[in-house]
Amino acid sequence: MSSSSQPSAAHLASVDHIRNNPKFAELVSKRTTFAWTLSAVMLIIYYGFILIIAFNKAWLGTLLSPNGVTTIGFPIGVGVILSAIALTGIYVYRANGEFDELNRQIIEESR
Known part of the structure; x- marks a missing residue:
């Protein structure tokens, strides 16, 4: 691999900063729980x-x-x-609201 394809130290530091952010853990937890819940509903x-x-x-x-x-x-x-379409819409609605807001806050704090 060439050296240009290697991540820079600044990039790695930014990734570590994001991963250590409590909001990132909250985002991952909420999104995972919500996705599994909707998946279980659809499977049922x-x-x-x-x-x-x-x-x-x-x-x-x-x-x-x-x-x-x-x-x-x-x-x-x-x-x-129709339930599959509705559950997809529910996920997109929440992703575009709560999850995107958390994501924006995480990115803002990582700068």
Whole structure:
């Protein structure tokens, strides 16, 4: 590797300063906990739907109305997809607010 690709001492000091900042630990902790929580919610929704398919397929095939063609499974399936979109939106909303603010404070303090 050439010497130009090696990080400078100032860069390494800045990285250490950021990693030792309590706000950085707070950011990592909050973001990780929130991401795992949303992931668990999505997995419960998805695998719950799969378990219904596996163990109560007939119920999902029940018509919504006597003369209709739409089954109960269709809106539930759409709900699974929409829940993924909603959970992504919730993460982005919080990331653009609280997480970005913490990130800005960390960068400001590292200068």
